[in-house]
Amino acid sequence: MFKDAIGKKSKKVKNTVERGAVKKFAEAIGDVHPIFVDEEYGNQSRYGRNIAPPTFPRVFDYGEIEDFYLPNIGLIHGEQIYHYERPILVGEEIYCYTEVVDYYEKTGNMGLLGFVILKGYGEDAEGKNIYTEKQSAIISEAVRKELVR
Template sequence: MITEFIGVTSEKVKNVVEKELVRRFADSIGDLHPIYIDEETGKNSRYGKNIAPVTFPRVFRSGEVDGLNLPNKGLIHGEQIYHYNRPLFVGEEVYCYSKIEDYFEKEGSTGKMGFLKMKRYGEDTEGNIIFTEESIIIITETVRRSMNV
């Protein structure tokens, strides 16, 4: 049962905000603001360096919650919210981990749907939280049955 994972946290995983990956990410979302890719703009900004786009943490690895075996297919992305204490700086190391916040079910037109609420954290090398990401994963009746939930 997924509810037994509420409160469980994954291990921390080291990620690096790589310059080229930021450039490619900015290009893929169609936002080539100079603060992301131009070194001179970064140096002259209030941060003194380049930063990553707000949704950039989607490319970070954040560890696995042991025993929570979600399928690779059939899940629906329901919601995603970011909260930042400061921007992500190009070149910095970020340690990310996930926590299962909640799980509940609702009856839909095609059967029960599960709603898995997760929270991801990104910390700097000193353990200060840079960002959090809250997301909802929707698990359809078909997927729930294949998972025996």
């Protein structure tokens, strides 16, 4: 079921980078620097406004991939990669979607493990890339059996 999903994408979802959400996120990672949360400081900065921390895109809605379901429970997050063209600005609109870029299986001392590689995209209104992110999620044998049932 995962192999068939390779190459599938979700439809783009418009996300607004909300000031309150950025503040809450900055607090949750203990990084309440004024560049993220103080409006006046942001205005005076080289960005002309506040920016968001680099791992903030976790918050965005990437839409659903048709016929593809990955549970939140039972997955192990193996790797995470971000690539930025520029920082995310507070108040801007970002169009996000996700793609299944790979799936493969490996047998190890934990049994047969599945590796799902998902890529996330964040673009501006003109379709220009702002950032991409890639995560590898590891699915244990027990969880995979549940899914294909």
